[in-house]
Amino acid sequence: MTIAKISTPAFTVLELTGEIDLHSSGPLKWELKSCVDERTPVLLLDFKRVGYIDSSGLAILIGYLKESSKFGGKLALFGLEKKVATLFELVRLDQLFIIAADQQSALARLGVAS
Numbered sequence: 001m002t003i004a005k006i007s008t009p010a011f012t013v014l015e016l017t018g019e020i021d022l023h024s025s026g027p028l029k030w031e032l033k034s035c036v037d038e039r040t041p042v043l044l045l046d047f048k049r050v051g052y053i054d055s056s057g058l059a060i061l062i063g064y065l066k067e068s069s070k071f072g073g074k075l076a077l078f079g080l081e082k083k084v085a086t087l088f089e090l091v092r093l094d095q096l097f098i099i100a101a102d103q104q105s106a107l108a109r110l111g112v113a114s
Contacts, residue, residue, distance in 0.1 A: 003031050011042035011112055013103065017049040020057030028057065032064040039071045044106050048079035058093060065096065074098075076106035 001018035012035065020028060035043055045061075065075055076098040080088065088094045100106035107113070 001025065001027055003027055005031065011044060011107065012040050013044045013046055015046040015049070018051075020050060020053040020060075022054060022056040025057050025060055029060050032060060036064065036067045036073075040068070040073060042074045042107075042110060042112050043068070043076075044103060045075070045077045046079055046103070047077055047081070047084060050084055051081060053084055053087065058087075058091070061097070062093075074110045074112070076100055076110050078102055078106040 001016065001020055001024040003017075004015040006013040006015065014028075014031060014035075016028065018024060043064075061077075067073075068075060077088075078100040079102060080099060085094075085099065088097065088099060098106065098109050100109055
């Protein structure tokens with residue numbers, strides 16, 4: 001898995017590429033920890049190039065959501081492939097996370113001007 005970080009004055013995007021599983025999720029865990037440490041106010045996760053996520057990856061995302069809520073951080077995911085989106089729906093995480101089709105929609109759902 002690889003991560004590209006794009007920061008703007010209004011929000012930060014993490015472009016994720018590859019599979020997010022027990023063996024490859026370390027970089028995501030450390031990048032999200034960095035976002036917590038920096039108190040990133042608005043974080044978008046670009047899932048367009050993620051073909052798979054397992055329970056360890058989901059746990060990392062839930063952990064970030066919990067930690068970022070302590071400082072009012074906002075999180076949205078966008079661009080999920082069909083099978084990844086289906087997984088979020090099956091475990092009902094689509095009710096916990098803001099999930100959008102694209103970056104603009106994610107920002108709009110968070111109430112952030114792009």
